[in-house]
Amino acid sequence: xxxxxxxxxxxxxxxxxxxxxxxxxxxxxxxxxRIAAPARMSLDTIRVFAVSKLGWIKQxxxxxxxxxxxxxxxxxxxxxxxxxxxxxxxxxxxxxxxPSIGLQHRRILLRVRPGTSExxxxxxxxxxxxxxxxxxxxxxxxxxQPLMRATVNRFFVQRMRTKWGSCNPTARHIRLNTELAKxxxxxxxxxVVHELTHLLEPTHNSRFVSLMDxxxxxxxxxxxxxxxxxxxxxxxxY
Numbered sequence: 001x002x003x004x005x006x007x008x009x010x011x012x013x014x015x016x017x018x019x020x021x022x023x024x025x026x027x028x029x030x031x032x033x034r035i036a037a038p039a040r041m042s043l044d045t046i047r048v049f050a051v052s053k054l055g056w057i058k059q060x061x062x063x064x065x066x067x068x069x070x071x072x073x074x075x076x077x078x079x080x081x082x083x084x085x086x087x088x089x090x091x092x093x094x095x096x097x098x099p100s101i102g103l104q105h106r107r108i109l110l111r112v113r114p115g116t117s118e119x120x121x122x123x124x125x126x127x128x129x130x131x132x133x134x135x136x137x138x139x140x141x142x143x144x145q146p147l148m149r150a151t152v153n154r155f156f157v158q159r160m161r162t163k164w165g166s167c168n169p170t171a172r173h174i175r176l177n178t179e180l181a182k183x184x185x186x187x188x189x190x191x192v193v194h195e196l197t198h199l200l201e202p203t204h205n206s207r208f209v210s211l212m213d214x215x216x217x218x219x220x221x222x223x224x225x226x227x228x229x230x231x232x233x234x235x236x237x238y
Contacts, residue, residue: 001039005047010057012050014043021203022046024053031061063227075121081108083132085184092121101128126159129181133157136185137176140192148215150199164226165191167198174198183226190222 001016013034023036037046050057073079079090088108100111101124112121134157145151153172160166160177167174174195180188193216201208212219 003043005043005050007047007050007054007057010054010061014046016041021205022049023203024050024057026057026060026064031057031064033057033061073122073125075110075118075125081125082182083108083129084136084181085187099124101125126178129178130157133176133178133181133188136181136188137192140189141196144193144196144215148193148196148200150196152196152199165195167195167202169199169202172199187222187226190216190219190226193219 003014003016005012005014010033013032015034015036016039017036019036019038022038022041025034025036026032027034033050035046035050037049073081075090075092077090077092081088081090083103088103088106090110091104091107092110092112094112094114094116096113097111099113099116099120100109102109110121110124112124137155137157141152141155151172152174156173156175157178158175159179160175163177164180165174165176174192176188176191176195180191194212197208197211197215200211216222
């Protein structure tokens, strides 16, 4: 069931469903606010909860609205692209051969056939980023699963519009945003540990925070780093 509550000028979407705890989220790019709450909870109780979090909501909205955004990419020579937090200039070479992307010193070399569209170049880049991310995630899982005694059945890499990652504790699946391939590896490691921790504690309660503090004490620093770095230029939708 979907409902709404109004906090002055802030509209809050409310989803009532079969869960035990209240979850508050503020989504990019403009700070849309959403609460998932137990079906038995009244809207008046949810409103009181939202009012108690109003300062935090406004703080998160301000961060999101001020966050730097990438300029639209056109996949032209000398254009900047990022891999693992490092900046590379793009070199585009046209020829009668299979498309490919690879690193060449401080450049990303994109080989395409003459007349290749911008949309096709974007598809090639996104596929390349997915493979880079998959290759980086495997050793991180090999490192952290035995340390945390948390085992993933499968992991997925995909374009995600509102999250850096997600976890399904029942199926023991985790999903990771392909945009993480552009960020420093430390940020990816933080997100992997975050999602593995959800296998031990599904909610963001005090136990979850305690586990994160034990496994990766600098996690607030990495979270802040992700919040500061530029995000994809287009607006994200839930």
